[in-house]
Amino acid sequence: xKRTHIFSIAFLLLICLFSCKKDTILLDKKATxxxxxxxxLFDTVFTTIGSITHHLKVxxxxxxxxxxxIKITGEDMQFYAMNVDGISSNDVKNVEIPGNDSIFxxxxxxxxxxxxxxxxxxxxxxxxxxxxKVQKVDLVAYGQDAYFHTANAFGEFYDGEDTMRFWxxxxxxxxxxxxxxxxxxxxxxxxxxxxxxxxxxxxxxYLHKNSGILVGNPFSVLxxxxxxxxxxxxxxVVFQGDRLDSWYEDSPGQWDRIWLMPGSINNExxxxxxxxxxxxxxxxxxxxxxxxAVINNCIIENMSAIGILGQGAxxxxxxxxxxxxxxxxxxxxxxxxxxxxxxxxxxxxxLLNTNRNTPSILLNNYYEDINGVLHIRDLNSxxxxxxxxxxxxxxxxxxxxxxxxxxxxxxxxxxIRIDPNINTNTTNYINIIKNENSDFEDKSKRDFHLTKDxxxxxxxTSTSISTDIEGNSRNNPDIGAYEFID
Numbered sequence: 001x002k003r004t005h006i007f008s009i010a011f012l013l014l015i016c017l018f019s020c021k022k023d024t025i026l027l028d029k030k031a032t033x034x035x036x037x038x039x040x041l042f043d044t045v046f047t048t049i050g051s052i053t054h055h056l057k058v059x060x061x062x063x064x065x066x067x068x069x070i071k072i073t074g075e076d077m078q079f080y081a082m083n084v085d086g087i088s089s090n091d092v093k094n095v096e097i098p099g100n101d102s103i104f105x106x107x108x109x110x111x112x113x114x115x116x117x118x119x120x121x122x123x124x125x126x127x128x129x130x131x132x133k134v135q136k137v138d139l140v141a142y143g144q145d146a147y148f149h150t151a152n153a154f155g156e157f158y159d160g161e162d163t164m165r166f167w168x169x170x171x172x173x174x175x176x177x178x179x180x181x182x183x184x185x186x187x188x189x190x191x192x193x194x195x196x197x198x199x200x201x202x203x204x205x206y207l208h209k210n211s212g213i214l215v216g217n218p219f220s221v222l223x224x225x226x227x228x229x230x231x232x233x234x235x236x237v238v239f240q241g242d243r244l245d246s247w248y249e250d251s252p253g254q255w256d257r258i259w260l261m262p263g264s265i266n267n268e269x270x271x272x273x274x275x276x277x278x279x280x281x282x283x284x285x286x287x288x289x290x291x292x293a294v295i296n297n298c299i300i301e302n303m304s305a306i307g308i309l310g311q312g313a314x315x316x317x318x319x320x321x322x323x324x325x326x327x328x329x330x331x332x333x334x335x336x337x338x339x340x341x342x343x344x345x346x347x348x349x350x351l352l353n354t355n356r357n358t359p360s361i362l363l364n365n366y367y368e369d370i371n372g373v374l375h376i377r378d379l380n381s382x383x384x385x386x387x388x389x390x391x392x393x394x395x396x397x398x399x400x401x402x403x404x405x406x407x408x409x410x411x412x413x414x415x416i417r418i419d420p421n422i423n424t425n426t427t428n429y430i431n432i433i434k435n436e437n438s439d440f441e442d443k444s445k446r447d448f449h450l451t452k453d454x455x456x457x458x459x460x461t462s463t464s465i466s467t468d469i470e471g472n473s474r475n476n477p478d479i480g481a482y483e484f485i486d
Contacts, residue, residue: 058102072127081107083108155218206244231297378406414433
């Protein structure tokens with residue numbers, strides 16, 4: 001009996017030992033957690049004070065127990081509240097998750113979407129610190145009443161051996177956007193082949209970080225798609241970042257671009273302001289007899305990279321101002337056909353304490369592939385008529401010409417800032433004003449009206465464009481987008 005008693009005690013101790021080992025909570029071990037979603041999106045548009053709750057399931061797929069610290073972080077964290085295992089706090093420590101088990105977290109957002117001082121989109125994070133390993137889940141909610149365009153479809157592409165998904169918002173075919181409420185893009189919206197997006201006057205379009213518009217579906221075998229943006233004088237359509245607080249005012253690179261994909265034709269932009277993105281309009285298409293885009297009476301400013309990027313495109317740009325871009329105001333790349341009439345290209349970005357070493361205008365007729373092979377793309381024609389090309393560099397025009405292809409350009413009645421060593425006594429330059437100051441009203445504030453002393457006054461040639469960007473008559477046309485009004 002005594003031996004049996006000793007054996008029983010030893011057996012019980014052994015069971016306890018293994019049980020304790022299994023239940024060990026490893027506080028110092030870096031552990032990876034898994035989540036039911038990587039983003040919690042509160043996509044209800046409220047009409048009164050918003051209060052809606054979503055949940056997140058947190059998985060511990062490890063064989064050991066862990067403790068994790070959970071808190072809400074980010075610039076808009078004041079709009080969110082969470083509950084973890086009955087504890088209501090935005091900073092909960094030592095939350096235990098058993099091995100191969102899970103917990104629920106409930107997150108609430110409290111917003112009045114009719115409050116005009118609220119951000120259009122609020123952003124915060126659920127931050128998990130598990131033994132020093134930090135993981136985050138995004139929290140996104142709408143801060144104002146608006147039309148929100150978020151992902152509802154995806155396409156797949158191959159990255160080496162992996163298949164990647166690209167989520168986007170697929171618009172209805174022939175969709176119309178009006179100005180009754182703002183439109184907010186979170187991610188990318190796509191205009192499918194054979195479809196059109198019409199944006200009417202006065203519409204405000206706000207784009208989140210890394211968001212944009214793709215005109216044409218890169219995941220479709222069909223090419224095409226069209227956008228028509230029909231602003232009016234005094235009631236322009238505006239594209240800008242979705243951060244409206246003063247900290248983000250005039251801050252470039254807040255969103256991506258409007259991208260006219262290969263095969264997209266007959267696009268129109270009339271009285272449009274495009275601000276604070278990476279690239280304003282990217283026309284990436286093949287040369288054909290139909291215009292890729294006609295751009296009239298537009299202002300494109302504060303792009304972190306390029307104002308207008310044409311790649312083998314057919315563009316017509318009139319009465320427009322492109323200013324203060326981090327690299328180029330205009331790029332005519334890998335050939336194409338381009339006409340710029342009564343435009344002002346002014347790149348004084350260094351006045352805003354940035355460093356720019358690329359000129360305002362780039363002309364190019366070739367590209368080099370990944371294998372180092374050159375491909376010629378004829379630059380059939382680039383015509384600048386009654387345009388101002390100015391900036392704070394010694395030259396604001398760069399020519400990348402390969403003699404094997406066509407490289408045709410003209411500057412007619414333009415004020416240009418160009419390398420003084422370039423011979424401008426050729427048929428490429430007709431009645432130009434070379435390396436003189438434009439005399440703008442206040443270039444530091446992007447006011448590119450002409451002063452009474454500007455050499456651009458009455459220096460233009462007659463064209464079919466009878467009014468300037470503000471509707472003023474062009475009887476004796478000035479150079480640039482603005483007529484001088486005494």
